[in-house]
Amino acid sequence: xxxxxxxxxxxxxxxxxxxxxxxxxxxxxxxxxxxxxxxxxxxxxxxxxxxxxxxxxxxxxxxxxxxxxxxxxxxxxxxxxxxxxxxxxxxxxxxxxxxxxxxxxxxxxxxxxxxxxxxxxxxxxxxxxxxxxxxxxxxxxxxxxxxxxxxxxxxxxxxxxxxxxxxxxxxxxxxxxxxxxxxxxxxxxxxxxxxxxxxxxxxxxxxxxxxxxxxxxxxxxxxxxxxxxxxxxxxxxxxxxxxxxxxxxxxxxxxxxxxxxxxxxxxxxxxxxxxxxxxxxxxxxxxxxxxxxxxxxxxxxxxxxxxxxxxxxxxxxxxxxxxxxxxxxx
Amino acid sequence: xxxxxxxxxxxxxxxxxxxxxxxxxxxxxxxxxxxxxxxxxxxxxxxxxxxxxxxxxxxxxxxxxxxxxxxxxxxxxxxxxxxxxxxxxxxxxxxxxxxxxxxxxxxxxxxxxxxxxxxxxxxxxxxxxxxxxxxxxxxxxxxxxxxxxxxxxxxxxxxxxxxxxxxxxxxxxxxxxxxxxxxxxxxxxxxxxxxxxxxxxxxxxxxxxxxxxxxxxxxxxxxxxxxxxxxxxxxxxxxxxxxxxxxxxxxxxxxxxxxxxxxxxxxxxxxxxxxxxxxxxxxxxxxxxxxxxxxxxxxxxxxxxxxxxxxxxxxxxxxxxxxxxxxxxx
DNA sequence: TTGTAGGCGTTATCAA
DNA sequence: TTGATAACGCCTACAA
Numbered sequence: 001x002x003x004x005x006x007x008x009x010x011x012x013x014x015x016x017x018x019x020x021x022x023x024x025x026x027x028x029x030x031x032x033x034x035x036x037x038x039x040x041x042x043x044x045x046x047x048x049x050x051x052x053x054x055x056x057x058x059x060x061x062x063x064x065x066x067x068x069x070x071x072x073x074x075x076x077x078x079x080x081x082x083x084x085x086x087x088x089x090x091x092x093x094x095x096x097x098x099x100x101x102x103x104x105x106x107x108x109x110x111x112x113x114x115x116x117x118x119x120x121x122x123x124x125x126x127x128x129x130x131x132x133x134x135x136x137x138x139x140x141x142x143x144x145x146x147x148x149x150x151x152x153x154x155x156x157x158x159x160x161x162x163x164x165x166x167x168x169x170x171x172x173x174x175x176x177x178x179x180x181x182x183x184x185x186x187x188x189x190x191x192x193x194x195x196x197x198x199x200x201x202x203x204x205x206x207x208x209x210x211x212x213x214x215x216x217x218x219x220x221x222x223x224x225x226x227x228x229x230x231x232x233x234x235x236x237x238x239x240x241x242x243x244x245x246x247x248x249x250x251x252x253x254x255x256x257x258x259x260x261x262x263x264x265x266x267x268x269x270x271x272x273x274x275x276x277x278x279x280x281x282x283x284x285x286x287x288x289x290x291x292x293x294x295x296x297x298x299x300x301x302x303x304x305x306x307x308x309x310x311x312x313x314x315x316x317x318x319x320x321x322x323x324x325x326x327x328x329x330x
Numbered sequence: 331x332x333x334x335x336x337x338x339x340x341x342x343x344x345x346x347x348x349x350x351x352x353x354x355x356x357x358x359x360x361x362x363x364x365x366x367x368x369x370x371x372x373x374x375x376x377x378x379x380x381x382x383x384x385x386x387x388x389x390x391x392x393x394x395x396x397x398x399x400x401x402x403x404x405x406x407x408x409x410x411x412x413x414x415x416x417x418x419x420x421x422x423x424x425x426x427x428x429x430x431x432x433x434x435x436x437x438x439x440x441x442x443x444x445x446x447x448x449x450x451x452x453x454x455x456x457x458x459x460x461x462x463x464x465x466x467x468x469x470x471x472x473x474x475x476x477x478x479x480x481x482x483x484x485x486x487x488x489x490x491x492x493x494x495x496x497x498x499x500x501x502x503x504x505x506x507x508x509x510x511x512x513x514x515x516x517x518x519x520x521x522x523x524x525x526x527x528x529x530x531x532x533x534x535x536x537x538x539x540x541x542x543x544x545x546x547x548x549x550x551x552x553x554x555x556x557x558x559x560x561x562x563x564x565x566x567x568x569x570x571x572x573x574x575x576x577x578x579x580x581x582x583x584x585x586x587x588x589x590x591x592x593x594x595x596x597x598x599x600x601x602x603x604x605x606x607x608x609x610x611x612x613x614x615x616x617x618x619x620x621x622x623x624x625x626x627x628x629x630x631x632x633x634x635x636x637x638x639x640x641x642x643x644x645x646x647x648x649x650x651x652x653x654x655x656x657x658x659x660x
Numbered sequence: 661t662t663g664t665a666g667g668c669g670t671t672a673t674c675a676a
Numbered sequence: 677t678t679g680a681t682a683a684c685g686c687c688t689a690c691a692a
Binding site: 046 | 398
């Protein structure tokens with residue numbers, strides 16, 4: 001491999017000069033700098049990351065820890081984190097929490113041992129992130145005190161409910177999957193908050209990880225719309241509705257969260273509340289970057305608004321006429 | 331940070347002795363070795379990856395290149411590659427091909443620059459992987475000459491068709507999404523091969539990336555079963571069938587590929603042909619490991635059998651009685 | 661069995 | 677403007 005030293009030898013100059021010419025730091029005459037750069041290009045010189053890391057104490061690598069890499073959100077997040085990291089000159093090393101708190105601690109440990117400069121972590125449900133030697137950007141939910149940046153799940157919940165109320169829905173079922181998830185809690189809470197504020201005529205909340213909620217009972221209770229805490233649960237409900245011959249969105253509107261890839265392939269396609277993942281990735285990286293470069297001001301924890309994607313699983317309620325949203329505020 | 335040097339100083343021994351004691355290579359008296367290890371533990375010593383990489387020329391890091399990190403297969407592959415890599419002491423750096431050949435070359439380049447020891451790559455559809463300085467494990471399809479290890483997509487295709495023939499189906503629609511994909515080509519070809527061999531009474535192949543195939547026309551043509559090249563397409567068809575009130579699996583059986591996460595949440599749940607991802611990851615890593623450790627024999631390219639997962643979207647054809655599979659071989 | 665010393669490729673300090 | 681030199685932390689002949 002060609003090194004700074006071999007270039008120095010080839011050109012009969014010192015390594016320091018080569019280093020300066022290539023990095024543009026020290027003063028080197030334009031003419032010599034040009035010759036050095038040219039030669040470096042010719043021999044295909046690339047600095048050794050190991051040597052640089054050893055000298056500078058920085059690896060230029062960030063870690064990404066996910067609760068479970070088969071988490072459906074992982075691909076999009078990985079995609080955006082990688083892009084954001086790359087544009088700042090960082091590489092991304094992945095690690096899997098293996099779905100438990102111990103695994104999460106181990107994953108962080110492994111990354112730190114590998115010399116990452118910082119870590120982006122999506123913590124496992126219901127865990128507190130353990131402190132480390134390197135800066136940590138936590139992507140979770142506003143209600144997690146350790147949170148660095150996240151989607152505004154609560155606002156997302158309001159958005160989902162609000163959008164359905166705008167269409168005229170008044171009786172809701174709010175369906176979550178796992179009550180230990182702060183993310184899902186916030187989403188359901190946001191929806192409930194919107195209903196309370198705008199005078200929905202009552203709603204039920206149910207948490208169910210296995211079976212789908214009893215749709216027929218819900219319909220009998222006058223429910224015309226369901227807000228689910230994730231697209232996967234929405235999928236379950238949509239399928240259930242179709243086998244029960246409940247028309248969607250005619251008889252029942254359903255909305256999910258996360259904008260998982262299958263949503264647009266469903267028939268009816270799934271309306272959903274999508275996290276602004278590029279923005280989240282951007283902020284997580286800005287945060288780490290600020291901490292790593294010793295910036296005077298570190299970005300404070302922040303939440304990123306979610307985005308409504310209306311597709312075909314939501315529509316006007318059949319039973320009653322569309323009411324003017326303005327009038328319906330009790 | 332504690333280093334080999336600081337430990338040597340603390341204990342009044344030489345750095346070489348510490349290094350030997352910790353690595354167990356050179357001869358060090360048991361007693362001294364014990365003291366050194368104990369002290370190392372106490373001060374929380376961990377070797378510097380940068381220094382070790384600089385000295386040994388190996389980073390202990392592998393790259394993982396995907397055509398697009400939002401590819402639905404990515405999570406499971408990343409999960410298993412990371413696990414397999416970790417158990418061999420490697421970390422995994424991700425890179426995104428940004429969905430084109432140029433991006434793919436750039437991704438490889440970036441990883442090599444970062445000093446990875448080897449790369450696992452899932453090539454972009456229809457591209458040939460460019461040669462590099464580091465060993466490359468290619469995960470694609472047997473029909474790609476550069477392939478290192480892959481699922482046996484062709485056998486998977488036979489499996490899908492065979493399983494449906496066992497149930498008594500005879501007329502098939504084989505539906506693919508992208509004919510440029512070697513993977514999908516192999517799957518469809520495998521299914522066709524099985525039908526030809528076992529005397530299906532004819533089948534149509536269609537390639538469609540946007541609209542779903544015309545189900546009514548297919549049914550009119552006597553089709554009772556559809557083999558799709560991916561679960562996403564199967565999902566589209568299932569949804570389509572439900573809106574057209576075509577009973578699945580009563581009137582029509584549908585099977586997909588890849589065992590994507592949503593499949594089990596559908597109603598009816600989706601039968602699928604699943605790649606044995608843990609085994610594929612294992613072999614990809616064995617291959618790289620062999621090449622990196624200069625092993626005498628490098629594992630030859632190999633294909634890993636796919637696994638049938640029968641759920642509820644496949645069943646006996648309605649029209650005709652179940653025929654004995656043995657008798658049905660023409 | 662233990663210690664000395666050199667070097668991996670960079671960066672940075674200080675002289676020239 | 678340029679060069680000599682010393683680290684960074686580790687490994688490994690080779691010498692004691």
